[in-house]
Amino acid sequence: MMLYGHEYWMKMAIDEAFRNVQQAEGGPFGAIVVKDGKVIGKGRNLVTTLNDPTAHAEVQAIREACNHLQSFQLTGCVIYTSCEPCPMCLGAIYWSRPDAVYYASTKKDAANIGFDDHFIYEEIEKPMDQRSIPMRLLQPADYLLPFQAWSSAERKIEY
Ligand SMILES: Nc1nc2[nH]cnc2c(=O)[nH]1
Numbered sequence: 001m002m003l004y005g006h007e008y009w010m011k012m013a014i015d016e017a018f019r020n021v022q023q024a025e026g027g028p029f030g031a032i033v034v035k036d037g038k039v040i041g042k043g044r045n046l047v048t049t050l051n052d053p054t055a056h057a058e059v060q061a062i063r064e065a066c067n068h069l070q071s072f073q074l075t076g077c078v079i080y081t082s083c084e085p086c087p088m089c090l091g092a093i094y095w096s097r098p099d100a101v102y103y104a105s106t107k108k109d110a111a112n113i114g115f116d117d118h119f120i121y122e123e124i125e126k127p128m129d130q131r132s133i134p135m136r137l138l139q140p141a142d143y144l145l146p147f148q149a150w151s152s153a154e155r156k157i158e159y
Contacts, residue, residue, distance in 0.1 A: 003037050006102055009080040012039070014104055017057065017082035020044040027115065029057035031081040033065035033074060033098070040077070041065025057081060058089035062096050072159060074098040083110050086117040087124065095159075 009032060016030025026045040033041035043060025047053055058081050066072055074096040083105040085093060093101060107117060119132075128135045150156060 006078075006080070009034050009039075009078070010082075010102055010104055013057075013080040014082045016042060016044050020057075025049050026055070027057075028113070029081070029083050031057040031061040031079060033061050033077050033079050035065070035069075035074075035077045040068045054088065056086060056089050057083075058085050059092050062092050066096065072096070078102065083107075083115075087120045 013030045013032045016032065017028050018030070020026050020030060021028045026048050029045040031041075031043045032039050041061040041064035043057045043062070043064060045057045046055040046060060049055075058079065061079065061081075062074065065074055065077060072095075075098075077098045079093065079098050079101045081089075081101065081103050084103045084107045085101065086107075110116070111118060123131050123133075128137070
């Protein structure tokens with residue numbers, strides 16, 4: 001079996017990003033998920049096509065890969081993304097637990113063309129009441145009921 005190197009897969013992710021721009025389907029971002037020398041997930045940024053702010057290239061690729069594996073984990077997989085992941089995708093990456101992530105463009109490159117996610121990193125650092133989108137504590141009676149139910153549930157899949 002022919003095994004391709006990291007650069008081969010990265011070029012595929014970059015090509016996905018490039019074709020997304022050419023076909024005017026969304027932002028200039030592409031990602032692929034590789035397992036055992038095969039592509040099991042491919043994603044391009046489809047935010048404006050799908051009217052889905054979560055449809056970043058990495059999220060799309062992770063969804064396809066997890067669907068392919070019928071698993072919520074990407075153990076044994078490597079993600080190649082044309083650009084350094086944003087904080088949302090970083091979250092999705094940590095939840096899906098791939099073995100490694102390779103990225104090409106940096107967040108500085110992305111900021112230079114108008115995709116600046118630095119403000120989100122800054123927001124995370126701020127206390128809740130100083131964030132630009134108000135996030136307020138609101139705890140009606142029994143607000144912990146779902147957590148208590150989970151703790152004592154016999155039928156559950158932990159992750
Ligand atoms: N890495 C990455 N950064 C983005 N910034 C805005 N959209 C995207 C995306 O799909 N991928």
